[in-house]
Amino acid sequence: MSKPIPMVDLPKIHAPYQSDLDKAVLSVVHSGGYIGGTVVQDFEARAASYLGAPVIGVGNGTDALQIALMALDIKAGDEVIVPAFTYAASAEVIGLLGAVAVWCDVNESTFTIDPDSVKSVLSDKTAAIIAVHLYGQCADIEALENVAPDIPVVEDTAQAFGAVFTTGKYAGRNAGTVGSFGTFSFFPTKNLGALGDGGAIASTNSSLLAKAKSIASHGQSKKYHHDQLGVNSRLDPIQAAALTIKLNYLPQALNAKIQIAGQYLSAFESLNGVVLPLTASFSNHTYHQFTLRVPNGKRDGFASFMNDRGVATMIYYPIPLHKQKAYAHFEPRTSLSVSESLSNCVISIPVHEALEPSEVLAIQTTVTTYFS
Numbered sequence: 001m002s003k004p005i006p007m008v009d010l011p012k013i014h015a016p017y018q019s020d021l022d023k024a025v026l027s028v029v030h031s032g033g034y035i036g037g038t039v040v041q042d043f044e045a046r047a048a049s050y051l052g053a054p055v056i057g058v059g060n061g062t063d064a065l066q067i068a069l070m071a072l073d074i075k076a077g078d079e080v081i082v083p084a085f086t087y088a089a090s091a092e093v094i095g096l097l098g099a100v101a102v103w104c105d106v107n108e109s110t111f112t113i114d115p116d117s118v119k120s121v122l123s124d125k126t127a128a129i130i131a132v133h134l135y136g137q138c139a140d141i142e143a144l145e146n147v148a149p150d151i152p153v154v155e156d157t158a159q160a161f162g163a164v165f166t167t168g169k170y171a172g173r174n175a176g177t178v179g180s181f182g183t184f185s186f187f188p189t190k191n192l193g194a195l196g197d198g199g200a201i202a203s204t205n206s207s208l209l210a211k212a213k214s215i216a217s218h219g220q221s222k223k224y225h226h227d228q229l230g231v232n233s234r235l236d237p238i239q240a241a242a243l244t245i246k247l248n249y250l251p252q253a254l255n256a257k258i259q260i261a262g263q264y265l266s267a268f269e270s271l272n273g274v275v276l277p278l279t280a281s282f283s284n285h286t287y288h289q290f291t292l293r294v295p296n297g298k299r300d301g302f303a304s305f306m307n308d309r310g311v312a313t314m315i316y317y318p319i320p321l322h323k324q325k326a327y328a329h330f331e332p333r334t335s336l337s338v339s340e341s342l343s344n345c346v347i348s349i350p351v352h353e354a355l356e357p358s359e360v361l362a363i364q365t366t367v368t369t370y371f372s
Ligand SMILES: Cc1ncc(COP(=O)(O)O)c(C=O)c1O
Pocket: 060, 061, 062, 063, 086, 087, 089, 090, 132, 156, 158, 159, 184, 185, 186, 187, 197, 198, 199
C-alpha cells in the first residue's frame, strides 16, 4: 500500500472549504472580540435550528456533562447510572461532584446502554442516568424512560451530533434533544469538530437550560451576581466561527460516512471471525466510528495486520471503566460482562468523509484478506 490511511485526516476534511474557515477565523482574530459575542450567539442559534432544541455553547464535552449534572442538583452521595463501556469523561464528572457512579452494561450489538441492566441497579438514591450515544447512533432513551420514568436522563451526545431517532416516541428528533439535557463535544475529530476544544448543551426545558447557562458562567444570572456555585466554561468565538462554517457541511459529511459504512457492511457481510456493527431499529447511524468485533483473542493480531499494511485502527475502549484505577472505588453492582468482553474485541477502522474511493477499497481489501 502506498500512503498510510489514518483514522481521520482533518486537513483533507477541511480542504473543500478551507478558505471559508480561514476567513471566518481571521475575522474573529481581527475583531478583537475573543470571548462571547455575536459569533458565539450565531453558532448557538444555528446549532439549535439544526438540532431542533435550544443550545448553549460551553468549553468542551466534559464540562457540558458536569454542568448538566450540576443543573440537575447532583450532589455528594447521589447515584448516577452510567455505562461501564464508554469514554472516561461520562463517568469522571460523576466522581468530580462527589456522587457515586453506578455502572450498567451495554447491548453487545449496538454498544449502547442496556435498559435491563439499568433496571437492575436502580435504587432510591438514583438521581440521574447518563445515556451515551456511542459511536454515532442513538441509545434507547424511550426504553430508559420506561424502566426509570422519574429519573432525569442526560444524553451524552459527544459522539453523535446529527444522529436521529427513526421510530418510536422520539421519531424524527435529534440525539441530544429528548432527555433533560443533551451534551455535545466539538473535539476536532467528532462528527462536528472545532479547531480545538468546544462543547454544547441542549435542552427543551428552558429553566434547566437557563440554570446550566448560569452555572457555565460562574453561577451568575447577572454580571457580578453569583446565585450558585458555577464553573468557567465558554465556547470561544474562534471555535464558534469555525463550527458555523463546518455545520453547513455536516449533512454531506454524515452522508459520506454512511455511504462508506454501507460499502463496508456489504463487503464484510459474509466474512467469518468478525462481527459487524448493528444499527438499532429506532435510530440512524452517523458512524462517528465503524466498529468491528473480532472475538476469540484475535483482535490484536488483526490490528497488527492492518497496521503492517498501512491502515490505522483504534480501540475504543480497551479497558471498561469499572476496571480503571481512578474508578475502582465505584464497585460494580451488576454483571458488566458485555462491557468486559467488548473491551477485548472491539476495533474501529477509518470511516471519515474525506476517504477516497481507492482508500475505501484498500481498507476493504485488507480486512477481507485477513478474514478470508
Ligand atoms: C462519549 C464521550 N463523552 C464525553 C466526551 C468528552 O468530550 P471533550 O473531549 O470535548 O471534553 C467524549 C470525548 O471524547 C466522548 O467521546
